[in-house]
Amino acid sequence: MFEAIDLKFKNILDIERVSMVDPIVCLIGPSGCGKSTLLRMLNKMEQPDSGAVYYNQTDVSVIAAVELRREVTMLPQTPIIYEGTVRDNLVAGLKLQHRELPDDNKLQEVLDIMYLKLNLDGDTSRLSGGEKQRISLGRVILLDSPVYLLDEPSAALDPANEKRIMDSIVSWIHENNKQLIMVTHAVELAEEYAQQLISMDGGKII
Ligand SMILES: Nc1ncnc2c1ncn2[C@@H]1O[C@H](COP(=O)(O)OP(=O)(O)OP(=O)(O)O)[C@@H](O)[C@H]1O
Numbered sequence: 001m002f003e004a005i006d007l008k009f010k011n012i013l014d015i016e017r018v019s020m021v022d023p024i025v026c027l028i029g030p031s032g033c034g035k036s037t038l039l040r041m042l043n044k045m046e047q048p049d050s051g052a053v054y055y056n057q058t059d060v061s062v063i064a065a066v067e068l069r070r071e072v073t074m075l076p077q078t079p080i081i082y083e084g085t086v087r088d089n090l091v092a093g094l095k096l097q098h099r100e101l102p103d104d105n106k107l108q109e110v111l112d113i114m115y116l117k118l119n120l121d122g123d124t125s126r127l128s129g130g131e132k133q134r135i136s137l138g139r140v141i142l143l144d145s146p147v148y149l150l151d152e153p154s155a156a157l158d159p160a161n162e163k164r165i166m167d168s169i170v171s172w173i174h175e176n177n178k179q180l181i182m183v184t185h186a187v188e189l190a191e192e193y194a195q196q197l198i199s200m201d202g203g204k205i206i
C-alpha cells in the first residue's frame with residue numbers, strides 16, 4: 001500500500017494526501033495532469049521537492065531504489081522492446097535481476113494471458129504497437145512482484161482487445177493477491193475494475 005502526504009513537485013504535482021490501499025487502484029484525468037509523474041514517484045523514478053511517499057508505512061526516501069523496485073514493478077507508458085526474439089524480450093526483466101529463467105510452458109502461459117499468438121522464437125522487430133505493449137506487460141508479469149504500477153497498459157489496443165486484456169490482467173492480480181495501481185484513459189473499464197478511482201486534474205487529486 002502507498003500513501004503520499006503534502007507531495008509537491010515543480011509546478012506539476014500538489015497533493016495534500018492520498019492513500020492507495022485497495023487491490024485495484026485506477027488513476028484517471030486529462031493529458032498532462034500529472035498521472036505518470038505521480039506513478040513514477042511511487043517507485044522513486046522521480047523525487048518530490050517536498051512531502052513524502054510511504055510504501056507499507058516506510059518513507060520511500062529511506063528504501064534503496066533497487067530494493068523498492070524489486071517489490072514495486074513499473075510498466076512505463078512507452079513500451080520497451082529489445083532486439084531479438086519474443087522469448088528474449090519476455091525474459092529480459094528476469095535476466096536483469098539475475099533470476100532463474102522459466103521454461104517455455106511458463107512463457108506460453110504469459111503469452112496466453114496477453115492473448116498473444118506469437119512464436120517464442122519469432123523476431124520482435126516487426127510487431128505492431130499493441131503487440132509490443134503486450135510483450136512488455138508479459139515481461140513484467142513474469143517478475144511476479146507484489147505491486148504493479150502500469151502506465152496506460154492498454155493505450156495501443158483497440159476496444160475489444162483492451163477489454164479482454166485488461167480483464168485478464170485484473171483477474172491475474174486478484175488471483176495472485178497483488179496490488180495494481182494503473183493509469184488509464186479507459187474510464188469505463190477503470191470504473192468497472194477499481195475499488196479506488198483517483199481522479200486528477202492540474203496536478204491535484206479532485
Ligand atoms: N521531469 C519533469 N520535468 C519537468 N516537467 C515535467 C517532468 N515530467 C513531466 N513534466 C510535465 O509535467 C506535466 C505532467 O506530465 P505527466 O507525464 O505526469 O502527465 P500525464 O497525466 O501522465 O499525461 P498523459 O495522459 O498525456 O500521459 C506535463 O506538462 C509534462 O510536460
Ligand SMILES: [Mg+2]
Pocket residue numbers: 035036037077151183
Ligand atoms: Mg502519462
